[in-house]
Amino acid sequence: MSDLLTLAGIHTHIGRYHILHGVDFVVPEGQTTMLLGRNGAGKTTTLRTIMGLWPASSGHISLAGQRIEQRATPDIARLGIGYVPESMAVFSDLTVKENLVLAARDGPLDDSRLEWIFGFFPALRRFWLSRAGSLSGGQKQMLSIARAIVEPRKLLLIDEPTKGLAPAIVMALIECFAEIKRRGATILLVEQNFHVAQQIGDAVLVMDNGKIVHRGDMAELANDSAAQERLLGLSLETHQ
Template identity: 85%
Template structure:
């Protein structure tokens, strides 16, 4: 399999804290790779370091063979990397439409792409001219994801997208991410919801104390409860 993203010996310090301690990982092109681990293991820091929001203090990060660890976040985004943070990054004072117009850097909004997004997240059409700050938490998450996929991306970095969402919205989100992958995107996904992880993941990486402690197929981990308990402290079903 062709590797799209590769981290080699990546360390990240935040102030006096040494968070990532020599991360080595590969994300294959065209697949969804789950990044799992206990709270505080370094998952969010890994995504933020890839995106350039926090600078790696050591090591190499390559996107399609191009070194990016010293690039600024806007430059990384222009290379085709989309980021959906756990914090649901939207512009609260702007409308849904204005949020998506800002995200579509390459030109006007594409009507076909919008219709495709509305098919998964109809609330965005309904609140098209409403301020994003007036949306519910689930609707803000829909908008955050829509901002990341309004244009085709080589790589999507997504941090716990189902957290706090109603089951119906989780199902729509799963179908949306499956369709994004079918269209050729590569996804690195942090997720605590067992059902979503099992449904979406091709591969899995498990983190602990700032390092990768397990790598393999998601289906194999989903079928091995003792391994889940050893790596995560409890079974994946307990994360639902």
């Protein structure tokens, strides 16, 4: 198994604040890697730094052997990275259809892939010609994820996709991520819901104060309540 994404010694400053302090990790190709940690640990900053939205102050980021830390965000996306920010970032004044057309950079929408997406998110078919701004929070999250997967991507960076969503939508997301992985995508996913994380994660990284403080198998962490409490201040039993 090869490493698709590599971060080596990444430091990120935002204004006068030093957020990431020498972040090192790899994301194996074809796996779902969970990035966990308490609020403010640096998880979102890590994803934004990978995408070039906040430039790394120092260190190296490589995608499939290509250095990307000095590239512009659109160029990074064109290398095959899909990004789902916590803010969802849909175009509110455009319809669901128009949002997906814009996201399909390589050409017209693929009907078979759309049908596959509708299988997970049937609301998007119902609201196909509705303005995205009129959707509920859960429906906007569906659209944000659909935008990222409307074409095959090498790597998906997803920031807290289940936050504030109803259990039925969360289950649809879990099924969607599992199917995306079966189709060959690699996922780096920030998630606060540990019960969700242990269902879909292969590997796990835990951040604290801008550093990686734990790395290993997700199943091992899910079975170690003492490590959960030490690293995250929680236990799986309280997040069922």
